[in-house]
Amino acid sequence: MMWRKGAMPPTWREKMLDAKKIRKDFPVFDTGIIYLDSAATSQKPRQVIEAVSNFYKTKNSNVARGLYRIAEEATMAYESVRKKAASFINAREAGEIIFTRNTTEGANLVMRGWGEKNMGKGGKVATTMLEHHTNFVPWQVLAKRKGAEFAVAEITDEGLLDEADLEQKIRGASLVAVSAASNVLGTMPDTKKICRIAHDNGALCFVDAAQYAPSIPVNVKEMGCDFLAFSGHKMLAPFGAGVLYGRHDILEDMDPLLYGSEMIREVHPDHSEWAEIPHKFEAGTPAVDAVVGLGAAMDYLSSAGLENIRNHEMELVKLMLERLSEIKGLEILGPEDPGRRGALVAFTVEGVHPHDISAMLSEDNVCVRSGHHCAMPLHTRLGVAASTRASVYLYNTKEDIDALAESLHKVEKLFK
Amino acid sequence: MEEIYQEYIIELYKNPRNYGEIPDSERAEVSNPTCGDRITLFLKIRDGIVQNAKFTGHGCAISQASASLFTGFIRGKSLEELSGVGKEDVLSLLRIDLSRNPTRMRCALLPLDALKKLLKDVLP
Numbered sequence: 001m002m003w004r005k006g007a008m009p010p011t012w013r014e015k016m017l018d019a020k021k022i023r024k025d026f027p028v029f030d031t032g033i034i035y036l037d038s039a040a041t042s043q044k045p046r047q048v049i050e051a052v053s054n055f056y057k058t059k060n061s062n063v064a065r066g067l068y069r070i071a072e073e074a075t076m077a078y079e080s081v082r083k084k085a086a087s088f089i090n091a092r093e094a095g096e097i098i099f100t101r102n103t104t105e106g107a108n109l110v111m112r113g114w115g116e117k118n119m120g121k122g123g124k125v126a127t128t129m130l131e132h133h134t135n136f137v138p139w140q141v142l143a144k145r146k147g148a149e150f151a152v153a154e155i156t157d158e159g160l161l162d163e164a165d166l167e168q169k170i171r172g173a174s175l176v177a178v179s180a181a182s183n184v185l186g187t188m189p190d191t192k193k194i195c196r197i198a199h200d201n202g203a204l205c206f207v208d209a210a211q212y213a214p215s216i217p218v219n220v221k222e223m224g225c226d227f228l229a230f231s232g233h234k235m236l237a238p239f240g241a242g243v244l245y246g247r248h249d250i251l252e253d254m255d256p257l258l259y260g261s262e263m264i265r266e267v268h269p270d271h272s273e274w275a276e277i278p279h280k281f282e283a284g285t286p287a288v289d290a291v292v293g294l295g296a297a298m299d300y301l302s303s304a305g306l307e308n309i310r311n312h313e314m315e316l317v318k319l320m321l322e323r324l325s326e327i328k329g330l331e332i333l334g335p336e337d338p339g340r341r342g343a344l345v346a347f348t349v350e351g352v353h354p355h356d357i358s359a360m361l362s363e364d365n366v367c368v369r370s371g372h373h374c375a376m377p378l379h380t381r382l383g384v385a386a387s388t389r390a391s392v393y394l395y396n397t398k399e400d401i402d403a404l405a406e407s408l409h410k411v412e413k414l415f416k
Numbered sequence: 417m418e419e420i421y422q423e424y425i426i427e428l429y430k431n432p433r434n435y436g437e438i439p440d441s442e443r444a445e446v447s448n449p450t451c452g453d454r455i456t457l458f459l460k461i462r463d464g465i466v467q468n469a470k471f472t473g474h475g476c477a478i479s480q481a482s483a484s485l486f487t488g489f490i491r492g493k494s495l496e497e498l499s500g501v502g503k504e505d506v507l508s509l510l511r512i513d514l515s516r517n518p519t520r521m522r523c524a525l526l527p528l529d530a531l532k533k534l535l536k537d538v539l540p
Contacts, residue, residue, distance in 0.1 A: 351430075355451040355476035359520060360421060371451055385452045385474065414421060415430075 017304060017312040019397045025300075026395055034366045034403045039183055039211060039344045039373075039391035041233045044293075048236055051296035052289045063288050064262065064279075078288050081295035082278070085243050088298050089218040089228065096251065098244040098278040099291055103210040104134040105257075106229030106244035107177075109281060110206055111138040113254040114227075115146075115175065123148035124173040126203070128166060129155045129381050130182040130189070133374040135208040139177050149173075155381065159185040159334035166194065173203045180212035180228075184375045184389065185334030186317075186341030188212070195224035204250065210234055211342050214301075214393065215309045220245055232290065236297035241290035244281075251277040258283035301394075309394045313343040316392045316401060320345050323405035327412055333387055344391035346373070349408075352415045354388040360414070364407040420512045420520065421477065429477035434470045434487035441468070444534035448522055453479045457487070457530035464495045471527065478510075479523040485509040486527040499535060503528065 023029050025045040035043060061071040063078045082094045091097060100106045115138075119125070125139040129152055143150035151173065153166035161178075170176055176198040181188045191207050198205040204226040209218055214235035220228055227250075232241040246254070256263055256274060263283040265273040274280040301309065318338040324330055329350030335341050349357060354370035361368055370388045372379045379386065390404055438458040447454040453475025460468040469487040474480075489509055490498060506528050507514065514521045 353451070353474075353476035355453075355523065356421070356478075359476075359517075415426060 017308045017394060019312065019395055022304065023395045023397070029395070032365055034364075034400050036390040036392060036396065036400060036404060037367045037369050038214075038234070038393035038396075039342075039389060040369050041239070042214065042236050042393055043395065044236055044238065044297075045300055047300050048238065048293045048296045052238055052293045055289055055292045062285055074288060077292050077295070078286070081291050081298075084295050084298050088302070089213070089220050089243075089245055090222070091220055091245055092248065095277050096245055096248055098246065098251075098281045099286055100229070100242040100244050101240050101287070102231040102233070102242040103208060103229045104138075106227075106242060107134050107138045107206065107208070109244055109257045110227050110229075110246070110254075111142050112257045113281070114204070114250065115139075115142040117253075117255055119143075119146045119148050119174060121147040124151060125149070125175045125177065126151045126153065126166065126169040126173040127177040128153040128161055128179075128189070129378055130161060130185065130187055131177070131179055131375065131378070132183050132208065132210070133376070134210070135177050135179055135206070136377065139175070152377070155185075155187070155378075158336075159187055159382075160340075161187060161189040163190070163193075167197055170194075170197055170201050170203060173198075173201065175206060176203050177206040177208070179208040179210070180218075181209075181216075181342035182334070182375075182378075183211045183342075183344070184346050184373050184378055184387065186211075186344050186346075187334055188340060188342060191225065192223050195226075199224065211344070215306060215313055215343060217306045226250055232294040232297060236300055237294040238287075238290040240287040241294040243294075246277075248277070251281070254281075256280050256283060260284055262286075304394055312394060313392050314338045316396055316398070317341065317343060317345060319398060319401050320390060320392070320404070323401055324408070326405065327408050328416075329412070330408070333382060333384075343393060344389055346387045346389040348384055348387050349411065349415075352411060354386045356415075357388045357408075357411055360411050361404070361407045364403065364410070366404055366407045368404070420514070420517070422512065425477055425481045425510070425512070428481035428484045432471075432480055433484040435472065435484070436470050437472055438468055438470050442534055442538045444530045444538055445473075446526055446530045446533055448475070448479070448526055450519060451476060451523065453523055453526055455479065455483055455526050455530050457483075457527060457534055459490075459534060461495070466490055466493050466495075466498065471530075475526070476523050478514075478520055479526045482506060482510055482524045483527040486531075490531065495535075498531065501528070501531065 026043045059074045061074045063075045082097045085097045086094045151169040153169045154162040195205040206227040207225040209230040213230035228245040233239045260283045263280045333346045358370035368390045441458045441460045445456040455473035458470045471483040
C-alpha cells in the first residue's frame with residue numbers, strides 16, 4: 001500500500017518504522033552485507049554490544065554468590081532481565097522465567113524435567129509436520145524412551161496446519177508441542193486455540209516461539225500455553241541466552257535438567273534439596289553477559305515497538321512475494337498471504353540447487369540460508385530436498401528486497 | 417564466487433557425464449548433511465583396473481560437476497593408483513579456487529569421499 005507523505009494521519013506515521021535510521025545502530029552493516037537471514041540469527045545493535053561490554057568493564061563478577069558491591073550489581077542486573085522477560089511475554093511472575101541457552105535447551109528441559117517424570121508407557125505426545133527439529137526430535141526421543149505414541153499432525157497442501165488432524169492427534173495426548181511460527185513456511189498456527197484443545201483433552205501445551213517472539217507480542221496468559229520457549233539471539237541479543245517460560249505450578253513439580261551448583265538449597269552427604277524455581281533449573285554459572293545483552297535487546301525492541309516491527313516485516317514480505325514471483329521457475333513455499341506468515345519466504349527455483357543459489361547470491365553480498373533449515377520432515381512432506389530462505393527484520397529495507405530480486409535474476413540467467 | 421560458476425561447471429550440472437548405474441559393480445554412497453547432496457559411486461574393476469566408473473545422485477552444481485569429472489579421471493586407473501588419489505586431483509580437475517569456501521569444498525570432495533569409502537569398506 002502506498003501512502004502519500006502529506007496524507008498520512010499522525011497516528012499512522014507514528015507506527016511507521018524508520019528502518020534506515022535503525023540500520024545505523026547495527027555496526028555489521030558497515031561491511032556492506034544485505035542481510036536476509038535473521039530467521040537464523042539476528043544482527044545486534046550497538047546498544048546490546050555496549051551493554052555486554054559495559055558489564056565486563058564495570059560489573060564483571062559471578063551472580064548470586066559474592067557479597068561485594070559489583071557482585072550484587074551483577075546479580076541485580078541478571079535478575080532485572082528476568083523481570084523484564086516476564087513482562088515482555090506477560091508472565092505472572094519472574095519465577096516463571098528460566099534462562100536457557102536457546103529454544104532447543106528449553107524444549108529439552110521440558111522433555112527431561114516434565115516428560116521423563118510424567119510420560120508413561122501408552123502415553124502420547126502430539127506435534128506437527130511444521131516443526132523445526134528443536135520441537136520435534138526431543139518429543140520423538142521421549143516417546144521412544146517411554147514407549148509412548150508420537151503423533152504428527154499433517155499440513156495442508158497450502159502449507160497451513162491441518163487443524164482437524166491435529167485435534168484428532170491431540171486425543172489421548174498428555175503433551176502437545178507446536179510452533180507459533182514455522183521457520184520454513186512462515187505459517188502461524190492458532191496457538192491459543194490449540195492450547196485450549198490441548199487443555200480440553202487434559203494435555204499440556206509447549207509452544208516454540210523462536211520465530212514469533214522477535215516481532216510479535218507474546219502474551220502467555222492469553223495464549224494459555226503451559227510452556228513457551230524462545231532464543232535471545234534471534235531477537236537482537238547475544239548468543240547463549242534464551243528463555244523458557246513455564247507455568248508456576250508445573251515448574252514446581254518438575255525435575256531439574258542439570259544438577260550441581262546454583263540449583264541447590266542444601267546439600268548433605270546422603271541427600272540434597274533443590275532451590276526454588278526458577279533457580280533449580282539454572283545449574284552452574286549462567287551466561288550473565290548474554291542475559292544482560294538480552295535485557296538491552298528487549299529494551300530496544302520495546303522502544304521500536306513490536307507492532308511497528310511486525311507491520312514493517314509484513315510490508316517487506318508482501319514486496320518480497322511480489323518480486324520473487326518475477327523469477328522464472330521460482331516456487332514459493334507456504335501461505336501466499338503476508339498476514340498469515342512470519343517474516344520469511346522460502347522458495348525453490350527449478351533446475352537450480354538451493355546451495356548454488358545462496359552461494360551465487362553471496363557474490364552480491366546477499367545473505368540467505370539454503371538447506372533443510374532443520375526441518376527435514378517438513379521438506380520431505382513438501383517433496384523437496386532443500387529450499388532457499390530469505391527472512392527480514394526491523395533493519396531491512398525495500399532496497400534489500402530489490403537487491404535479492406536482482407541477484408536472483410542473475411541466477412536465473414546463468415542457469416537458464 | 418562467480419569464478420566458481422564457470423560455464424563448463426554449469427554445463428556439467430545440466431548435462432552430467434558418466435551418470436548412471438553400472439550393474440554388478442562395486443558401489444559406495446555418501447552424503448553431505450549440510451546441503452543434502454548425495455552421490456553413489458559405481459566402479460567396475462577387472463584385474464585390478466577400473467574398467468568403468470559412473471555415479472548417480474543429486475546435489476549442487478559443484479558436487480555434480482565434480483562427480484562427472486572425477487569418474488572420468490579414475491577410469492583406467494589401477495587400484496594402487498586409486499589409493500593415491502587425493503584432494504589436489506579433484507581441485508585440479510575442477511579448475512576453480514575453493515580455498516576460501518570450506519563448505520563448498522565439501523561439495524567438491526564428495527566424489528572423493530565416495531571413492532575412499534569404497535576402497536575402505538567395499539574392497540578388501
